[in-house]
Amino acid sequence: MDSVEFGKSPIAGPQAWYGSEMRRREQDWSHAWTTSEIAEIEAAVDHIQSQGREILNIRKEDFPLPTVTERLSDIRRYLLDGPGFFLVRGLPVDNWTIERAATAFWGLGAHIGQACSQNGRGHVLGHVKNLGLDYNDPAARGYQTSARLPYHTDSSDIATLLCWRAAKSGGLSSIVSSTTLYNEVLARRPDLLPALMQPFHRTRWGEIPEGKLPWAEIPVFMPQDGRIISHYVRSAIRKGQLIDGVPPLTDMQNEALDFVDSLARESDIHLDMTFRPGDIQFVCNHCTMHSRTAFEDWEKPEDRRHLLRLWLACEDGPALPRWITESYEGKTGNGRPNGIVVPGVALNAPLEAV
Numbered sequence: 001m002d003s004v005e006f007g008k009s010p011i012a013g014p015q016a017w018y019g020s021e022m023r024r025r026e027q028d029w030s031h032a033w034t035t036s037e038i039a040e041i042e043a044a045v046d047h048i049q050s051q052g053r054e055i056l057n058i059r060k061e062d063f064p065l066p067t068v069t070e071r072l073s074d075i076r077r078y079l080l081d082g083p084g085f086f087l088v089r090g091l092p093v094d095n096w097t098i099e100r101a102a103t104a105f106w107g108l109g110a111h112i113g114q115a116c117s118q119n120g121r122g123h124v125l126g127h128v129k130n131l132g133l134d135y136n137d138p139a140a141r142g143y144q145t146s147a148r149l150p151y152h153t154d155s156s157d158i159a160t161l162l163c164w165r166a167a168k169s170g171g172l173s174s175i176v177s178s179t180t181l182y183n184e185v186l187a188r189r190p191d192l193l194p195a196l197m198q199p200f201h202r203t204r205w206g207e208i209p210e211g212k213l214p215w216a217e218i219p220v221f222m223p224q225d226g227r228i229i230s231h232y233v234r235s236a237i238r239k240g241q242l243i244d245g246v247p248p249l250t251d252m253q254n255e256a257l258d259f260v261d262s263l264a265r266e267s268d269i270h271l272d273m274t275f276r277p278g279d280i281q282f283v284c285n286h287c288t289m290h291s292r293t294a295f296e297d298w299e300k301p302e303d304r305r306h307l308l309r310l311w312l313a314c315e316d317g318p319a320l321p322r323w324i325t326e327s328y329e330g331k332t333g334n335g336r337p338n339g340i341v342v343p344g345v346a347l348n349a350p351l352e353a354v
Contacts, residue, residue, distance in 0.1 A: 006223040007193050010183040014082045015227065015287040017177045019271035022083070029083060031071070033090040040068050041091070045103050055106050055125060055349045063107030072111040075282065079112075079158055080317050084284035085175050085271075091278035093164055098351055105162040105280070105308050106349070112282070113312030114332060116156050116339030120207030122346055126309035127353035128161065151176055151264040151289040152233040155329050155339050156311035159290070160282045163275040167297055167305035174291040175283060176270040178230030182221050184263050185256075192256040196220040199323065200253065201246040202236035209330055210343045215240050216328040220260065222321040229286045229321055231328065234261065264289065275307070286318055306353065311339045 010016070022029065033041070044063045053062065065072070075086045093101045102125060109115060118126040151174070153159075161173075185193050199217035208214055222229045234257060240246050249257075264270055270291075273281065283290050297304045313336035320337070329337040 006228075007186060007190065007197070010186060011179050011226075011228050013179070013227070015084055015177060015179040016183060017083050018180060018269055019176070020268040022271050029078070029085060030087040030089065031075075033088065037068050037071070038090065038092065040065055041104055041108070044107055045100055048103055048107065049100070055103055055351075056347060058103070058106055058110060060110040063110055065107075065111065068108075069111060072108065076112050076314070079282055079284045080314060084177070084287040086282045087273060088280045088282075089276065089278065091162070091280065093162075093278045098164060101162065101164055102308055102349070102351055105160075105310065108280070109160060109310040109312055112160070113158055113314040114336075116311040116313050116332070116337070117341050117345075117347055118154075118309065118311050119340055120205070120342045120345065121354075122342070122348050123350060124310070124347050125349035125351075126311070127350070128307035128309055129305065129353035149292050150234050150261060151270075151291040152235070153178070153231050153285040153289055154311055156285060156337050157314045157317040158282055158310075158312040159285055160280060160310045160312065161275075162308040163277050163279045164308055165303060165306040166275055166277055171275065171305055172293040173273045173275055173281060174270050174293070175273070176264045176289050176291075177287065178221070178232070178289050179228050179287055180269060181260055181263050181289070182228045182230070184269070185221075185259065188263075189256075189259055192252070192259055193221070195250075195252045195256040196260065197222070199327070200237050200249075200257075201240045201243075202233060203240040203243060204340075205236070205239075207340050207342055209341050213245075215243050215246055218323045218328045220257075222323055224321045225319045227287070227318060229318065229324065230289065231285070231324065232260070232289055264291070284317075286320070286324075313338060 044065055048058060078086055115124040117124055197219050199219050201215045201217055204214055204216060218231050220230060220232045313332045315334040315336060317336055324337055325331045330341055332338045
């Protein structure tokens with residue numbers, strides 16, 4: 001199916017869900033670890049720590065999960081071929097050091113995919129924590145602030161978060177089906193759809209891969225093999241306008257982006273989740289956008305909101321358009337999006353937000 005055939009009828013399939021429906025189906029997309037599963041995960045962490053193995057060197061086969069492996073396999077398929085999100089609750093992180101939590105998180109993630117760099121410093125274990133930066137700063141990333149983050153996607157097949165510490169208030173996680181957003185634009189404002197299927201210029205935040213420009217060009221909606229693949233970071237598009245050589249957005253483009261944002265905020269369309277310590281959220285970036293509300297932090301630094309993050313590449317993920325792996329991101333050895341790779345920067349897995 002080529003792009004000419006898209007834009008005439010809505011896209012069906014499990015990726016086209018509504019929040020109002022999913023709120024009634026929480027048992028389909030969430031799971032609480034059982035006592036035996038937690039014991040299995042803890043045993044795998046003990047095995048790793050007894051060897052003194054660094055997190056960066058932990059592979060799937062190094063983190064044995066005799067029965068949890070099957071559950072993770074089911075979650076993986078739900079992410080890649082199903083609705084594209086999942087929530088697992090109940091890791092006992094209150095009783096763990098951050099190193100133990102990070103080891104468990106990395107080991108579980110290794111059963112889903114290959115960890116990718118999340119920034120120009122080569123961080124494959126990321127930290128979502130307010131570092132006191134100004135979200136309006138062209139170089140600041142939203143995850144380093146306490147500001148509300150608009151709906152967006154990350155630069156990998158799967159993005160996953162482990163809640164290590166929750167906020168004093170706020171910080172609600174929200175997700176939305178980008179396939180549903182496409183369908184709603186088609187139904188309500190089909191005149192805006194062509195603009196959203198043409199490339200937007202967006203900043204690379206100064207984290208420039210080899211042979212690339214300071215900006216990337218990528219559409220919001222991209223047809224591929226009967227699915228809609230999406231990539232969207234409104235703040236990166238806005239800050240891209242500050243780069244010399246980037247053409248100004250047209251009125252039609254601004255109106256189209258505003259309309260996508262307004263759709264995502266509708267209560268029937270998006271789905272909210274509350275993060276508690278020990279929760280792990282998985283989303284497939286190609287069909288799911290995610291967001292969070294602004295938050296108020298605790299006064300003591302050790303109590304402040306802190307999420308660990310992984311970007312994962314899955315060799316059997318959905319087919320992707322060239323915009324993803326050639327124009328915007330690079331490719332792993334098996335052709336999947338590889339996050340943010342800057343020449344000369346070694347991969348590393350810090351245990352603190354820096």
